[in-house]
Amino acid sequence: MTLLVTIVILALIFDYINGFHDSANSIATIVSTKVLTPFQAVLWAAFFNFVAYFVSLYIVGEFKIGNTIAKSVNENFITLEVIFSGLVAAIIWNLFTWWAGIPSSSSHTLIGGFIGAAVAHVGGFSKAGETVVNYPIVIPIILFIFIAPIIGMIVSSIITLFIMNICRNANPYKADKWFKKLQLVSSAAFSIGHGGNDAQKVMGIIGAAFIFYEVNIAHSTEYVNMTSAERFQHFTTDYWWVPISSFIAIALGTMSGGWKIIKTMGTRITKVTPLEGVTAEISGAITLFMSEHWGIPVSTTHTITGSIIGVGLVKRVSAVRWGITIKLLWAWVLTIPVSAILAMIVYSIVNLFFR
Structure with missing residues (x-):
């Protein structure tokens, strides 16, 4: 029971870190265009991060x-030690990338850590004919490392061209003023998408821990007799405080801000105007809402980066600072394997104490 409680605390700490690590995603453009001060922006984003709880519960109807x-990860290879090790590795990588100002994906950090710890536990990628990694689930997640930013880039380019065509005869000063007001709406929409996507990832890890506990330690007849598809839905009802805590933790983390990453996202990829800020955020929000509908965890970092690149490409290819963008791409590609390796090391250490 002590390890289970530790996992819940660590997961919420990770959620908090995720909030300030990813706060730049929803407020970078609104800060860079000076619509809100950084402090006002993080309060705005944090509020709508929590609003996402009600959207997921009452509009989407479930935490997909x-x-x-x-x-x-195959539930036959999940243990509390595996979950604990994956979380510790994910926290280490998230703190390092935050310190370095790298907008990496908290989602993929968590998945990489979970998989790496499970592989270390089994001693390979399969055992007795069963694979450790649930590939039908994981492969779409990996593909969306590249698909999500491309969707964001295409959608933002189309919306930018559409708006520019409609507003070509508008007074530049008045148009700029209107788009600054619209940035409040677009930033709120993206923050809802961010909260709905990222808070649920922590719920998934806590859910895996509680389901393991109920089935293998408490031997709860109710959970043992359920199919794996039913268990998570039942968990969110039994432990109703977990979803609420997850959304509160990410909102509090967002309020703490991640200023280094805000600078990278808001100014170093391309210079963003209020019109382009609205476009990037709306495009990112659309991508996140689509992914939640499909139940595919995507990176809010990747999504908004692709959207910002898209608005830059509409101006000209040279408007995008490709040197920075390539470095970000490398960070994205390396996140899952690095997190997995870290988790293997952590699990090896943890295993010395729990053998």
Whole structure:
């Protein structure tokens, strides 16, 4: 029971870190265009991060992304030690990338850590004919490392061209003023998408821990007799405080801000105007809402980066600072394997104490 409680605390700490690590995603453009001060912007984003709880519960109707995360590893190879090790590795990588100002994906950090710890536990990628990684779940997640920013880039380019065509005869000063007001709406929409996507990832990890506890330690007849598809839905009802805590933790983390990453996202990829800020955020929000509908965890970092690149490409190819963008791409590609390796090391150390 002590390890289970530790996992819940660590997961919420990770959620908090995720909030300030990814706060730049929803407020970078609104800060760079000086619509809000950084402090006002993080309060705005934090509020709508929590609003996402009600959107997921009452509009979407279920926590699909949390369920996906919980199933990314074959449940036969999940233990509390595996979950604990994956979380520790994910926290280490998230803190390092935050310190370095690298907008990496907290989602993929968590998945990489979970998978790496499970592989270390089994001693390979399969055992007795069963694979450790649930590939039908994980492969779409990996593909969306590249698909999500491309969707964001295409959508933002189309919307930018559409708006520019409509507003070509508008007074530049008045148009700029209107788009600054619209940035409040677009930033709120993206923050809802961010909260709905990222808070659920932590729910998935906590859910995996509680389901393991109920089935293998408490031997709860109710959970044992359920199918794996039913268990997570039942968990969110039994432990109703977990979803609320996850959304509160990410909102509090967002309020703490991540200023280094805000600078990278808001100014170093391309210079963003209020019109382009609205476009990037709306495009990112659309991508995130689509992914939640499909139940595919995507990176809010990747999504908004692709959207910002898209608005830059509309101006000209040279408007995008490709040197910075390539470095970000490398960070994205390396996140899952690095997190997995870290988790293997952490699990090896943890295993010395729990053998």
